[in-house]
Amino acid sequence: MAETGQDSDDILMGRIRRGDHGAFSVLVRRHSKMFYAAAYRMCGDVQGSEDTVQEAFLKLWQKPDTWDPAKGTKFTTWFYRVVTNLAIDRQRREKKKFANPEVMNVIADRAPHADQVLQTSEEEEILERAIAALPERQRAALNLCVYEGLSNKEAADALGIGVKALESLLMRAKAGLREEFKREGLISDLLGENTYERRRSHV
Amino acid sequence: MYEDVNKILGRRAVPEAPFGLAERIIAASLRLEAKREINGKITLGDLWQAFTEMFAIPQPAYALAIALIIGLTMGVTGQAQAFFADDGGGQMAATFALADDTPDEGASL
Secondary structure: OOOOOOOOHHHHHHHHHOOOHHHHHHHHHHHHHHHHHHHHHHHOOHHHHHHHHHHHHHHHHHOHHHOOHHHOOOHHHHHHHHHHHHHHHHHHHHHHHOOOHHHHHHHHHHOHHHHHHHHOOHHHHHHHHHHHOOOHHHHHHHHHHHHOOOOHHHHHHHHOOOHHHHHHHHHHHHHHHHHHHHHHOOOOOOOOOOHHHHHHHHO | OOHHHHHHHOOOOOOOOOOOHHHHHHHHHHHHHHHHHHHOOOOHHHHHHHHHHHOOOOOHHHHHHHHHHHHHHHHHHOHHHHHHHHOHHHHHHHHHHHHHHOOOHHHHO
């Protein structure tokens, strides 16, 4: 079999279309960590993120023709879209499933995220909570541009929207976060005083 | 414009992927493939193909040539006749010959 380790994503996808499982394995090993991080930033829990990435890759293996290189979209940009959409779908399902608050309490104790939250600092916790509270489209735009390092054009492609719409989502996300950070005292208020630092110094 | 927000966003921890994630995905894809093969419908054509494959000779020309050589060798050396004379088939022929000479019990009555 031909060497696939150095091949570009486009070439690997061509081989996957012909049923080359070796090429699929190379692609998974190359990108699973990156897309796991993206899924985690959307879902916020380990198991959900792992399931999301696995589902995305299995869909790719079953239907590789869904990515069309002729459209000019990079493989990774297209796959961010797949992962983001699956993560959003999963979150919607989870919200419906755990709409009952009693069930939520039981699940929250068992969720891996609960342990991780204990380990993070208070500041990180506020940050995670604020991002999680954003509307899903704003959160997706923020994650893709700030954390995944996509350009505005790439992020817009990944979300299936125009660049202007993406910029609007980003602005609204950051404005919302700024309000939340101010409320929590993470950033300086109008007097130029960091209330978070002040609160910590009193503790 | 949002320098303060960007600064805080930069402090967000990078989630680390669980160990062996890629290998689990690859294994799941193989299981999926095996399942798909099992669930595939079996047609009469598939059965016929499987049947004919049981009798397929990998090198028919060589097989024919070897069979021919063995046959000729046995014929020339006369081993074939010796074989038939010594085996049970020869004895059976003699038994039938004796049975013809024995008088029928029903005929004497």
